[in-house]
Every structure is written in C-alpha cells, then in structure tokens.
Amino acid sequence: MSKPKYGVLSGSAGSFDDESPEPRHKEELTRAEADIHHSCARQNRPGIYIWVLVLLLTILIFVLGIQIQVGDFRASGSRHFKAGNCGKTMEEARDKGCVMDLISGSWVPLECYDEQLEKQFLGEADWQWFSDQDGQHELSEEFIRETGGPNPYFVTKEYHNLHCAYTWMKLHKAVLLNGPIDSHIGNYKHTNHCSRSMIPIDEVEKKAPSAFYHIFAKCDLPQNSKCWSFLHMVFSLTDP
Template sequence: MEEQKDKLLDNYRQSHEYETEDSLDGIEATYFSSNKGDKPRVKKRTILYFITGLLFAAIFYLSGLYTPVIGSGPYLYKPYGSGHCGNSSEEATKNGCIMDLIPGGWVHPDCYDKELETEFLEYGDWHWYADPWGNEELSQEHMRRTGGPSPVYVSMEYHDAHCSFTWRKLHRAILRGTPIDSQIGQYQHTMHCSTALSIARDAEKYPEWKAPARFFNVFTSCELPQKFKPPKKMLEGNGSKMGY
C-alpha cells in the first residue's frame, strides 16, 4: 500500500512538472508568435494615440480652458471675469460692490478679502478726512456706505499700511487662485507703492511726505491676477528704472 502511494505521488509530480513546463512554454510561444505580425501595427497605433493626445492638449490649452495650478491644496485657477462696479457709489451699490478700505475702492464680493480688511482696520488708529487740514472727519460707516468725497485725506502711515496690505491681498489671491480687483492687480499700483516705500522720509528733501495722502474714488472690476497685462515698457525690456 505504501509503495503504491509513493509511486502514485511520484507519477503525479512528474506529470505536474511536465504540464507546468509545457504550459509555460506554450503560453510564451503562443504570445510571441501571435504578436510577431502585430508589432508594427501596435507601434503605429501607439504613435497615433500619442499624436492625437498632443493635439487635444494643444487645443485645450489654446482655447483658454486650461489655467495653471498654483501650489498644492484645493485652490485652482478657474475662468473668471466680472463687470465694472460703475462710476458712482450708487452704481457700485446697485451692482453689488463693496467699499474695500484696503485699496480704498469699490470691489466685487469675489474680490473682497474681509478677513484681511479686518486685520488692516485693527492695525492702526485710522481716520479719514474730507479736507487736508483734518477739520472734517469722516466715520468708517460713512466711508463704507458712500466711499467718501474724492479725494479723501489720510495720514502717510495709513498710506504705508495700505501699500503693504495691498501686496498681501494680491499674494493671497495668487496662492488661493482667486480674483483680485483691478486697482491692486495693475502693476502700476505696485510700482507706485514700491516707490513710495523706498523713498527716505527726509522732511527737507521730500516735504510732500509730511502732507496727508489723498485717496480718490476708485471703481474696479474683478479678474484673476494673471489676466492683467504688464506695462508696455516692461514688455520692451525697459523696466530697469524706478517706476517700472
């Protein structure tokens, strides 16, 4: 009985090894022989798919459907554009715009960074005046509701904080992939603030810096940062001097 069992197991091992080797060889032989004639066709098909994919990608990009992703996280650039707030506080209010005290202008809600504006208002003891002598002070509520006269007078400290906070607002919009108002989005405003903050506050050399700063009524549109066009001088490579 034991001898028959050993013999049976031995026959099974031999049979199994033969079938395994034969099946592997058969599979490989069948695979390679069946694909020998298909290799040029597969290669051509792969190239065709690749070229087609490139064409679709080019069409997708050129049509403006693609916009770059900035950083990691959930913030993606999406196609965006809004109309102008108008030419008066009444029109701006009717168009749903908000007086943003960082740029000192009317902006669309999508371009309003309430969190940053709150920080700006808490940053200093700010006052707004209807005259350069500070005789007629304007309340924050009045500024928020009407935008104030044009111009509104503020301290130079207010203007400096305005510049630094507009840069922060622009940077936050870039990182989040959100739109920015056309006042801050324009490169000329960045250069204005850069020049103002770079000048030494020498009272004899720059007496105008002792005077109050003026903010004129500004009515903006709302657009993604990368949609704003750089100045012509920058495109021509003449932007090395202060001012561009």
C-alpha cells in the same frame, strides 16, 4: 706571397640600401594606428548622436510640459470665473453689489472683497479719514464705507504705507490661490506707485498728505489683469 684581391660584389644580393628598414616600419605602424583611431571614431559617432538627440528631446519635453501647465492653469481659472465690474459711479457700484474695500480704497465686486484681511488691516491702528490734508475735518469709517467719501479724501502717511503693504498681501494671496483680484491692486502701476511712495523723504508733511480718489474696480483673475504682464516679463511668458 701575393696580396689578396678584393672585388665589388655585383647584384642585389650583396648590396646595401642607403635607408635602414626601421623608419619605414615605424611609418607603417603609425598609419595602422591612425586607421584604427579613425575606425573607432566612426564607430562611436552614432552613439554620440543618439545621446545628443536624447538630450534635446528631454529639454523639448520639459519646456512643453511647463507651457502646458501654465496654459492649463490659466485656462482652468478663466473657464470657472466670470469677471465683474463696479461701473463708474457710487450709485452704479452699489446697484451692482460692490462694496467699499478700505484696504484698496476702491469699490470692488464682492468676489474681490476680502473681509478677513480688511479686519486685520483696520486692527493695525486707530485709523482716521479726513476731508482735508491738514486733518481738521475727520470723517467716520461708516461714512467712507457707505458713500466712498469725498473725492478725494485724505489719510496719514502711516495709513498709506500699511495700505500698500496690505494690497501686496492681497495680491500675493490671489496669485497663490489662483483667486480673483480687483483691477486697482492688480495694476502694476499701483505697485510701482506704492514702492516709490514708501521711500522716506525729509520734508515737512501735513497731517494727512495721502489722497484717495474714487476708484471703481473690476474683478478678475490675476492672470487676466495688468499685473500679469509684469509676471510675463519676468518669466518670459506671453499672452494668448
């Protein structure tokens, strides 16, 4: 019996490729998924841009609203208040209708005088005023109020500490009510001076170590005084 003969199949019908069709199929699927992903991303971009634009517009409107409110606050007060001053001498101060404010120790226009707060301050203790630091020559309240006293006159450490506390109360009250404040209390240098002078120091002090010099203040709204420059620094506001 003869052996069967095997021949090589010719033509493409009976041939086998070296590569399997499965990897090519996976590659085609990966490309299709990528195309779908990019298509979805392109479709979502306009929505993202819209949300970002809305957020930026909201922030801009909020900032502009704050600036407008601050501007209205300052402008409204400035339009309805006329600043006053007390000149440079006691005679000039009295001629202008100014009074001696025992809280600040300065001559102030009547618009900046808080009689009720001054009464509260004077009721804190039996205060004394002296013409010398040793406290040997006492001055009356009436004399200080009428003439401003000698330049300077002297008070106790306790008096000065309460003076500082009440000037801060007066300043805070003016800011809250958008009311006027005198240029002495409104000056940030005075606040800095009071803050430092209230730090306790171990040293032998005289009976009346604190000196009050003659001061003739102006009267204006807090936002127009030097104290407002400190608030500008805190809140990043700028003067017009």
